[in-house]
Amino acid sequence: MLIATWNINGVKARIDALLSWLDERQPDVVGLQEIKSVDGGFPRAEIEARGWHVETHGQKGFNGVALISKSAPEDLSRGLPGDDLDEQSRFIEGTYRAGATAVRVACLYLPNGNPLGTDKFTYKLSWMRRLETHAARRLRGETPFVMMGDYNVIPEPEDCRDPARWTDDALYRPESRASYRRLLHLGLTDAVRASTDAAETYTFWDYQNGAWPKNNGIRIDHVLLSPEAADRLETVAIDKHVRSWEKPSDHVPVAVRLRVG
């Protein structure tokens, strides 16, 4: 089962790239972040016309997440539990079946948190606490669980080109990194780091200052696996070539293949 995450940075602006990538990659499930669309504005028809199933959790102007899949999910849920007053659309989750195997897949867009010293940073940290609580609950079950998305966290110094530039950024603050480590300590496996120790392994390159041609990137899009999912891990890929396409997102897809059946 091929499961992927991609911060698409505006699904309406990126529909051609999305369709090309779906054709090429044929994922069983892909979680999108930053669709920047309400549910009614999502380009659902073009995607469904090619046989895909679409579930959205949109919001006007920014944020928004979606799950696109070959077959329809079961038990779909929208929104991260733990705060009924949170109106930002950043979480969607469903169960996908392949033969005898069911996999619970969560797609998340974790708050950026900048600038420091504002409620945006406290929102990020409180959102991460809620994610911890949710992950702990999912890990108590035995269904393979994949929790993936744009985490907006640079986990380690080697996950960026120039750590000194990020010291006062919410993506690299000790509090953000500690919270990410607490997720791992629950028993989740970072799929990319389980597959490679290679330097300069990135998933995002800024549009500005020639970041892509200079490979000045950061690794912030992560696929975390429960033990039951990690035991099934076959391959991990970062689809870097997509960053060279016309009108690209600043993020590229990250895909894992799990053994099922």
Place this chain on the structure above:
DNA sequence: ATGACGAGCGTGGCTCGA
């Protein structure tokens, strides 16, 4: 040497992102 990002919203120039 200079200016060098992009989407959404909505029609000018903000907000938001990382």
